[in-house]
Amino acid sequence: MGAFGRRILTAILFLPAILFTVMGLRWLVDPAGIAPDLGLTLETGLGLSSQIGDLAAFFLVAGISLLIALVTKQRSWFYPTAMLLGFAALGRALAWVAHDAALAPHILFEVIVALLILAGAKFLPESSN
Amino acid sequence: MPLVRIAFILVLSLAAIFESHAADGGRPNIVFLLADDLGYTDIAPYGSEINTPALAQLAETGVKFTNYHTAANCAPARAMLLTGVSSHLAGVPNIPEMLAPEQAMQDNYQGVLGDNVVTIATLLEGAGYHTYLAGKWHLGSAPNKLPSRRGFERTVALMDSGADNWEQRPYLPIYDDANWFADGERFELPEDFYSSQFLIDKTIEFIDDNLDDGKPFFAYVPFQAVHIPVQAPQEYIDRYMGRYDEGWQKLREERVAKAVSLGIFSPDVEMTTMSTTADWDALDAERQRFESKRMAVYAGMVESMDTHIGRLVTYLKEKGQFENTIFVFTSDNGAEGSGAQDMSSFAAQRTLTSMGYRSDYESLGLKGSFNSINPGFTSAAVGPLSYYKFYAGEGGLRVPLIIAGEPLGEVVPRTTAFAWATDIAATILSMAGVEPVGARHAGKPVLPMTGKDLMPVINGAQERIYGDEETIGYELTGQGVLFQGDYKLVRNQPPLGDGQWRLFNIVSDPGEINDLKASMPERFGAMMDAYDQFAIDNRVQELPEGYDQRRQIVINLLRERMGPTLIVAFLLLLVLAPFVVYIKTRH
Numbered sequence: 001m002g003a004f005g006r007r008i009l010t011a012i013l014f015l016p017a018i019l020f021t022v023m024g025l026r027w028l029v030d031p032a033g034i035a036p037d038l039g040l041t042l043e044t045g046l047g048l049s050s051q052i053g054d055l056a057a058f059f060l061v062a063g064i065s066l067l068i069a070l071v072t073k074q075r076s077w078f079y080p081t082a083m084l085l086g087f088a089a090l091g092r093a094l095a096w097v098a099h100d101a102a103l104a105p106h107i108l109f110e111v112i113v114a115l116l117i118l119a120g121a122k123f124l125p126e127s128s129n
Numbered sequence: 130m131p132l133v134r135i136a137f138i139l140v141l142s143l144a145a146i147f148e149s150h151a152a153d154g155g156r157p158n159i160v161f162l163l164a165d166d167l168g169y170t171d172i173a174p175y176g177s178e179i180n181t182p183a184l185a186q187l188a189e190t191g192v193k194f195t196n197y198h199t200a201a202n203c204a205p206a207r208a209m210l211l212t213g214v215s216s217h218l219a220g221v222p223n224i225p226e227m228l229a230p231e232q233a234m235q236d237n238y239q240g241v242l243g244d245n246v247v248t249i250a251t252l253l254e255g256a257g258y259h260t261y262l263a264g265k266w267h268l269g270s271a272p273n274k275l276p277s278r279r280g281f282e283r284t285v286a287l288m289d290s291g292a293d294n295w296e297q298r299p300y301l302p303i304y305d306d307a308n309w310f311a312d313g314e315r316f317e318l319p320e321d322f323y324s325s326q327f328l329i330d331k332t333i334e335f336i337d338d339n340l341d342d343g344k345p346f347f348a349y350v351p352f353q354a355v356h357i358p359v360q361a362p363q364e365y366i367d368r369y370m371g372r373y374d375e376g377w378q379k380l381r382e383e384r385v386a387k388a389v390s391l392g393i394f395s396p397d398v399e400m401t402t403m404s405t406t407a408d409w410d411a412l413d414a415e416r417q418r419f420e421s422k423r424m425a426v427y428a429g430m431v432e433s434m435d436t437h438i439g440r441l442v443t444y445l446k447e448k449g450q451f452e453n454t455i456f457v458f459t460s461d462n463g464a465e466g467s468g469a470q471d472m473s474s475f476a477a478q479r480t481l482t483s484m485g486y487r488s489d490y491e492s493l494g495l496k497g498s499f500n501s502i503n504p505g506f507t508s509a510a511v512g513p514l515s516y517y518k519f520y521a522g523e524g525g526l527r528v529p530l531i532i533a534g535e536p537l538g539e540v541v542p543r544t545t546a547f548a549w550a551t552d553i554a555a556t557i558l559s560m561a562g563v564e565p566v567g568a569r570h571a572g573k574p575v576l577p578m579t580g581k582d583l584m585p586v587i588n589g590a591q592e593r594i595y596g597d598e599e600t601i602g603y604e605l606t607g608q609g610v611l612f613q614g615d616y617k618l619v620r621n622q623p624p625l626g627d628g629q630w631r632l633f634n635i636v637s638d639p640g641e642i643n644d645l646k647a648s649m650p651e652r653f654g655a656m657m658d659a660y661d662q663f664a665i666d667n668r669v670q671e672l673p674e675g676y677d678q679r680r681q682i683v684i685n686l687l688r689e690r691m692g693p694t695l696i697v698a699f700l701l702l703l704v705l706a707p708f709v710v711y712i713k714t715r716h
Contacts, residue, residue: 018701021701021704022697022701025697025700025701025704026693026697028700029693029696029697029700030693030696030697033305033693036305036306041315044272064704067704067705067708068708071708071711071712072711
């Protein structure tokens, strides 16, 4: 991949990095605002605690890992985000096949971004440090 | 001998069976019908030209209150109606959408029903009633505030101050969605939804589900009609097309004349013209045509509500329940006067288009269309009374109240006795033979009900419930009221009011024209003292400096909408800062 292509890929990967970070923060600050975006109704008690804690962790890890990878140029940091998205897509597919869930369009986004991240892990330069 | 003994036992058994049936039959069903923003003369029994035969029939057989008062806006009224406790002590001195942050810091200014009060639904359910709610709740949407947690066994309830009547969509930009819940869970409205029809359908469904178990029911039906957006089925709109072409002044005169002929007002009743009432004749023909249709939709919405009330009555008759059912019909507050003067103005259109609504003449009131009535027609809706919803003038507080049903026995046809919103709760409990709540309930201290049982005036045993010295206070955003006997101390705030206290005799002067402050200084002073005491007893907060209710709604909207966004943006900057520092140091 040429320098221009690497620059484009870096720029593209910054977008999901910021998006995931914002989604994680929204789960911490305004869960009622973001829950409907994912087709969720907020629970109460332990359910609410799990929704906020787990989903905020998911998106913050996805976003910040990707940011670290892009900024520090340490390619191993691409993999946590790729794994999170890959397993999320796998989970959605299984939910559709085995658990009678709707086939969410989000799966397409997750697969595409995961592939882009894996491309980043392969083609973007590794820091010499 | 054995035969005699058997016969004796048989007779005793039959007597026991009959007694048990009599006991069940002795507890009446209660249907509490609550219109939203309905003006004092908006139904036929109070002087309206709008066809409301079901309510007219109830008024014909029951008692019509002509001096009943409620709160000036919705949630405080609902809190009082359902608990019998003053709105300030019940935690709902105002709707949360209008509370200033300084006010919201006080525990009784949360705008949601406090845990220190008990609803009549809770008490009736505890006494063996089935309790149903189909309609607007607006007393809190947190899980522990839902109606299914406040005594209602079956519910389909709107959490917000209002919503579209044709589909599940919010009517104001302060809401992301129209928040409907059924039995404690989020609920999606059906495709063929129209509010009044749907709410009566659900009420009938709830009643029908348990009809055979012999237990009485309490069905609370807080309609969306005729809250904005004013919407109605085409067939109902058609009946009033052209009816209002002569304008609001003419309609007001007609309604007052009809109310006078019904004996509701004396022929010499005086009335003021509100500053928001424009000169009809100064409008061009196109504007007149449009304003006339706005009102036709309103009338259609009222008639549609009445039709569905009639459908419920017919159902109860078919099921043999009508003879054992008491109906209470009223409105949460007076008519809404904040509709746009000119719906084609830039500001009005900007608001509507931002919500995705249209307001063209042809589809006005139908699905996708937003409508309200001109404040000129609101003045007609309240007859000779002054002011509207949100104000402490009689137009905001005095509304129809009809109580009817065979279980009441002999009733007076009409009463001029003063009655207050908290009295409805006490009266419903009295009808059901259930004791009002005391100082404790379910193992915890609660506020006792202060409303009074209206049964003595309903059956004619008394002419009045409140003595000449008793006082009833009320406050909303600085609008202040104190009722005592036939007198009313009142302060209306800007923009329509001037913030000055006045004194009126609302029996002889329901239009509030003749201020008695100067001629009755002792009464004025004593009532001012009583109001001050009411404010202390009810923990009424002073308004923050420069408070304006419309501006506060916008500020709360921005805070609610932008607050989380700003916090997220700030936190994002904090997250990104180390990366920026890293990049800078690397370079």
